[in-house]
Amino acid sequence: MIYQTPDAIDFRLSDVPSIPPPQRVLLTTPTHFDVQYVINPHMAEHVGSVDTDTAHDQWTALRDTYADLGVDPEILEGAEDLPDMVFCANQTLPYYDPRNDEKGVVLSRMHAAERQQEVPHYREHFESMGYTVHTLPEEAGDFEGMGDAIWHPGRYLLWGGYGFRTGLDAYRHVADLLNVRVIALELDDPDFYHLDTCFSVLNARSVLIYPGVFDDKSRALIDHFFNTVVEAPEQEARDLFACNAHCPDGTHVLIQDGCDTTIKRLEDAGFTPIPVETSEFLKAGGSVFCMKQMIW
Numbered sequence: 001m002i003y004q005t006p007d008a009i010d011f012r013l014s015d016v017p018s019i020p021p022p023q024r025v026l027l028t029t030p031t032h033f034d035v036q037y038v039i040n041p042h043m044a045e046h047v048g049s050v051d052t053d054t055a056h057d058q059w060t061a062l063r064d065t066y067a068d069l070g071v072d073p074e075i076l077e078g079a080e081d082l083p084d085m086v087f088c089a090n091q092t093l094p095y096y097d098p099r100n101d102e103k104g105v106v107l108s109r110m111h112a113a114e115r116q117q118e119v120p121h122y123r124e125h126f127e128s129m130g131y132t133v134h135t136l137p138e139e140a141g142d143f144e145g146m147g148d149a150i151w152h153p154g155r156y157l158l159w160g161g162y163g164f165r166t167g168l169d170a171y172r173h174v175a176d177l178l179n180v181r182v183i184a185l186e187l188d189d190p191d192f193y194h195l196d197t198c199f200s201v202l203n204a205r206s207v208l209i210y211p212g213v214f215d216d217k218s219r220a221l222i223d224h225f226f227n228t229v230v231e232a233p234e235q236e237a238r239d240l241f242a243c244n245a246h247c248p249d250g251t252h253v254l255i256q257d258g259c260d261t262t263i264k265r266l267e268d269a270g271f272t273p274i275p276v277e278t279s280e281f282l283k284a285g286g287s288v289f290c291m292k293q294m295i296w
């Protein structure tokens with residue numbers, strides 16, 4: 001079932017099966033990371049401008065930050081000629097189905113032709129780990145994994161952004177395939193081309209958003225399910241990817257350094273922000289949330 005308006009909501013969060021938090025994080029090395037083409041507005045001025053050594057250092061620091069928080073990093077090697085492969089949130093949607101204790105992934109059907117060859121690397125990786133791997137049929141259209149499809153913390157409920165990289169049809173297929181409810185949020189500002197650029201779940205009752213993206217229906221859906229909605233100001237959201245922050249444990253929030261107002265608001269809401277530097281990856285239109293994949 002796909003929900004697009006608050007009036008359509010016919011269930012409570014407590015009716016939704018609970019799921020355990022994913023305990024591990026998949027990271028892909030930035031070995032071949034670069035900006036070589038433009039598939040989002042952030043990349044436009046940065047073709048050829050990535051400092052490889054700095055990118056490597058920033059990625060290593062991010063990996064170490066996860067390890068320090070007790071989230072086990074699992075590493076996949078980035079492949080040649082796939083400069084965006086480091087953004088490992090996009091090629092799959094990992095899931096844990098509490099009703100049959102199954103863990104698996106749904107493979108993406110990348111909108112961006114430049115990124116389609118990333119998917120087989122992730123297929124191979126998850127197959128070798130013994131996960132159930134699903135391929136969506138062609139008629140499902142575009143689907144960019146956890147760039148757009150985000151689990152509600154602790155519940156078998158999916159938030160689905162659509163408009164740029166993922167279409168509504170994909171969620172119809174995902175909803176059927178996984179037997180899951182999907183709350184669909186429309187995106188229409190090209191700077192915020194994935195849901196994870198403007199919406200970051202923090203815990204079961206809290207979310208960080210950039211409110212400028214969401215129309216009244218979407219905002220009402222967000223307010224319906226979250227008690228605490230932390231808002232990032234426009235400049236931090238647009239230029240520093242404040243809402244591409246990631247809260248791996250319900251408390252700590254890894255967020256691009258310099259998002260001072262957002263950091264203050266997160267602290268006021270009881271969270272512990274951990275500023276990290278992802279400036280090289282911002283050139284490609286990504287930050288923390290895109291650079292990791294939480295898995296069961």
Ligand code: ARG
Binds near residue numbers: 090115146147284290
């Ligand atoms: N250059 C990549 C793209 O446009 C960046 C992806 C960032 N990932 C994300 N989940 N927002 O696809």
